Amino acid sequence: MDIKAEIERLRALIAYHNERYYNLDAPEIGDYEYDQLYARLKELEAANPQYITADSPTRKVGGAASSSFAPYKHLAPMYSLDNTYNAEEIRQWYERASSSLKRTDFEMVVETKIDGVSCSLTYEDGVLTKAATRGDGKIGEDVTANIKEIKDIPHKLLCPIKGIVEIRGEIFIKKSDLIKMNERQQEEGLVPFANARNAAAGSIRQKNSAVTASRPLSFYAHSYGWGDMGVESFTGFIDKCRACGIPVSPVRKVFTDIEDVIKFYEDFGRTLHNLEYDADGLVIKVNSFALQKELGETAKSPRWAEAFKYPAEQCQTKVKKVNFSVGRTGVVTPVAELEPVKCGGVIISSATLHNFDEIARLGIKIGDIVAVERAGEVIPKVVKVINSCAQAELIKEPISCPVCGGVLEREEGEVAIRCINPNCPAQIKARVQHFAGRDAMDIDGLGEAAVEQLVNNGSIKKLSDIYNLTLFDIMALNAYGDKKADNLLNAIESSKKRPLGKFIYALGIRHIGAKTAQLLAEEFGSVDNLASAEESDLEKISEIGAVVAGSVHSFFASQEVKAELERFKLCGVSPISAPRRKDGGALSGKTFVFTGELRTMSRAQAEALAKENGAKTSGSVSSKTYAVVAGEAAGGKLKKAQELGIKIMTEEEFLALIKYRSEDLFG
Numbered sequence: 001m002d003i004k005a006e007i008e009r010l011r012a013l014i015a016y017h018n019e020r021y022y023n024l025d026a027p028e029i030g031d032y033e034y035d036q037l038y039a040r041l042k043e044l045e046a047a048n049p050q051y052i053t054a055d056s057p058t059r060k061v062g063g064a065a066s067s068s069f070a071p072y073k074h075l076a077p078m079y080s081l082d083n084t085y086n087a088e089e090i091r092q093w094y095e096r097a098s099s100s101l102k103r104t105d106f107e108m109v110v111e112t113k114i115d116g117v118s119c120s121l122t123y124e125d126g127v128l129t130k131a132a133t134r135g136d137g138k139i140g141e142d143v144t145a146n147i148k149e150i151k152d153i154p155h156k157l158l159c160p161i162k163g164i165v166e167i168r169g170e171i172f173i174k175k176s177d178l179i180k181m182n183e184r185q186q187e188e189g190l191v192p193f194a195n196a197r198n199a200a201a202g203s204i205r206q207k208n209s210a211v212t213a214s215r216p217l218s219f220y221a222h223s224y225g226w227g228d229m230g231v232e233s234f235t236g237f238i239d240k241c242r243a244c245g246i247p248v249s250p251v252r253k254v255f256t257d258i259e260d261v262i263k264f265y266e267d268f269g270r271t272l273h274n275l276e277y278d279a280d281g282l283v284i285k286v287n288s289f290a291l292q293k294e295l296g297e298t299a300k301s302p303r304w305a306e307a308f309k310y311p312a313e314q315c316q317t318k319v320k321k322v323n324f325s326v327g328r329t330g331v332v333t334p335v336a337e338l339e340p341v342k343c344g345g346v347i348i349s350s351a352t353l354h355n356f357d358e359i360a361r362l363g364i365k366i367g368d369i370v371a372v373e374r375a376g377e378v379i380p381k382v383v384k385v386i387n388s389c390a391q392a393e394l395i396k397e398p399i400s401c402p403v404c405g406g407v408l409e410r411e412e413g414e415v416a417i418r419c420i421n422p423n424c425p426a427q428i429k430a431r432v433q434h435f436a437g438r439d440a441m442d443i444d445g446l447g448e449a450a451v452e453q454l455v456n457n458g459s460i461k462k463l464s465d466i467y468n469l470t471l472f473d474i475m476a477l478n479a480y481g482d483k484k485a486d487n488l489l490n491a492i493e494s495s496k497k498r499p500l501g502k503f504i505y506a507l508g509i510r511h512i513g514a515k516t517a518q519l520l521a522e523e524f525g526s527v528d529n530l531a532s533a534e535e536s537d538l539e540k541i542s543e544i545g546a547v548v549a550g551s552v553h554s555f556f557a558s559q560e561v562k563a564e565l566e567r568f569k570l571c572g573v574s575p576i577s578a579p580r581r582k583d584g585g586a587l588s589g590k591t592f593v594f595t596g597e598l599r600t601m602s603r604a605q606a607e608a609l610a611k612e613n614g615a616k617t618s619g620s621v622s623s624k625t626y627a628v629v630a631g632e633a634a635g636g637k638l639k640k641a642q643e644l645g646i647k648i649m650t651e652e653e654f655l656a657l658i659k660y661r662s663e664d665l666f667g
Helices: 003-023 031-047 087-101 175-187 196-204 209-214 234-244 258-269 289-295 356-362 425-436 448-456 463-468 471-475 482-497 500-506 514-524 527-531 535-539 546-557 559-570 603-612 636-644 651-657 662-666
Strands: 071-073 108-114 117-124 127-133 139-141 164-173 217-226 252-255 279-286 305-309 314-326 331-343 346-352 369-373 381-387 417-419 591-595 627-630 647-649
Touching: 003 031, 087 258, 087 279, 087 289, 087 305, 108 217, 108 258, 108 305, 117 196, 117 217, 127 139, 164 175, 164 196, 175 196, 196 209, 196 217, 209 514, 217 234, 234 252, 252 258, 258 279, 279 289, 314 346, 314 381, 314 425, 331 369, 331 417, 346 381, 356 381, 425 448, 425 463, 463 482, 463 559, 471 482, 500 514, 500 527, 514 527, 527 546, 527 559, 535 546, 546 559, 591 603, 591 636, 603 651, 627 636, 627 651, 636 647, 647 651
Parallel strands: 591 627, 627 647
Antiparallel strands: 071 139, 108 252, 108 279, 117 127, 117 164, 164 217, 279 305, 314 331, 314 369, 331 346, 369 381
16 A cells, blocks of 8 residues: 555545535535544654654644634644544543643543534633634634624623633533424425534534524533633533533532443443433543643644544345425425434434435435434434446436426425425315414414324314314314314414514515514514515615515415415404504614624613614614614624624714613613
C-alpha cells in the first residue's frame, strides 16, 4: 500500500464529509463510519509523522465558518473532543491523565454527549451580547439574532456576573419535536430532516430569525469558555449556570474510579434510547479546573476530556415491499416494509424512504438486503444497500393515488408527488386528525381509531361533518360506551369556541403553522376578514412572503372552502376573534422591531403597546421595517438596521411617539 497516497485519500474524503456535515447540514455517512475514517487517518499519521501537514483534519476543528454570516472570533478556542468506542482506550486516556497529574484520586464528571450543534454565548455584565457557532474552533458564525429566539436561553442572567463570560453548550431538538417537524415537512412536499442535528443546524442558520423562532430548539450548557464565574470546578460551573437560569443536562455523575465510569457507560447504553433528545455517547471530563489547566490541550482537543461513544446500531434486513401513504395535503410517501429485525432496542418492520429522489440516491429495490440504522434517530432509516440480487424489483413511482386512484402531480421545485383529489379518503382522515389535534381544535377523544371508522362508514366526508355527529354515530364505534360517547360530544361542542388562531391552523392551509395562524388571527380579527384579504394585503405583513400569501389567498378563493366556512357557521362554530390590530392609530401601517434590553418594559409589553396603536411587529429587520427600537446591548438587529438605513429609535422616543410615559404604563 502507498502510505502517502492513502493518507491523502483519507484527508480528501474526510474534508468532503466535513463540508457535508458542518456547512451543508447534509451528511452522507453516519458518525461511526466517519469516526472510523478519522481514526484510520490518525493511526497512519502517528506511524508516519513525515507525512503530517498543518492542514490535516487531525489538526483542525470542525468546519470553516459559513460566509452567510458575519465571522466571530471566539474569546478562547472551541476545541472538539477526541473520541473512542471501546473501554480499553478510555482506560488509556485515564492512565495518560493520571501519569501527567501524578495522582489517581481526581474526580471525573460524566454527562451525555448530545447530538446537536455547538454554540457559544457571550454575556457582558449578565446581558447576552453575542452568540456564535463553533466554526473552525477559532472563527465561528455570528448567529446572535437567531439564538436570541431560543426560549431556553436567557437574555439576562438571573444572578449577577460582572465582566465578560463565555458559556458554551449544545443546541438540539427533542425527538418528539422532530417527528412533528418532519410530518409538516412531508405534508408540505419538502425534504424531511435526516436527523435532529440537521434540523437544529439548519434552524440556527436561517437568514430570517422568525423561522428560527418557529422551530422547537432547546439548549444545554456544557462548557466554560472564558471569564470569571467564581467557580473552581465543572460541577461548580453547572451549579452556577442553574442559578443564572441557563439550562443544563439532567444526566450527570461524578466518579473517581475509571472502572465505575466504564460500568456506568455499559448500563446507560441500555437506556440511551429512552432520552428525550438524541445522544451518541458520554463525555468524561476532569472536574477540577486547576487540573484541567495542568493537563492542557493538543492543537485540536483538550487532554482533560474524552468522548466515550456508542457504536451506531445497525442491522441488516430485507425489503419485502414498498407501500405508499397519503397525507392530508395529498403528499404520497413511500414506506419500506421490512422483514422484522431488532435494532436499537426495538423491533423494526418498516422505514420511511421519504421520496423517490431518496430511493434513487440509495439505489434501493424490492428484495434488496439493506442496512437499517437507529442511532439517535427518531425514525429508523435505510442507510445503504448491502446486497442486491438479480431478481430485485425496481420501485416504481405510482401513476395514480394508491388510495383513491386519483391523479398525481409533482409541482415544479418539489420532490414530492401529490394526490390532487380533495375527497381522497386518506387525505380526509389526515385532515380530520389534524383539525382535532391539540394544537388545533383540541377535540379530546377524536383520535386515529375513531377517525378511521367515521370516515370509512361515511359519517365524516368533510371537516364540518364533525359537528353533525350524533350520539348514535359515536355509539356505533368500537369501544365507545355511553360515557365515552358523551365525553366526545361534549369535547366537540366545546371546540366551537376555540380561539381564532387555532381554527385557522386547524383548517390545514398549506404553509401555515400554528404561529403564522396566530399572526393572521391578530392581523385580520375574523375568518371573514381573512377570507376576503387580497394577496397584496397578506404580503404587507412583514412575517409573510409571497409563497405563504399565495397559499392563503388560493385556499380561501376555493368555492369548496367558501361553502365549508358557511357550513361551519350553520353548525355554530364561531371561533373567538383575536383583538385586531388597530387601524388609524399613531403607528398605523408601520412595522417595528424591538431589540436589546428595554429599561422600563419587557419586549413583549413593548410589542403589545405597538399593536394597540395600530402597528405591526416583527422578529427580524427587513426593508419593510419602519423603525428599530434599540435597548441596551442591542446586537445583530441593530447592525442590520444600520446597514439598511432603517430608522433607529430609543425606548423614550418610541414612548414619546405614542404620547405615553413609562410611569403611566407600569407604575
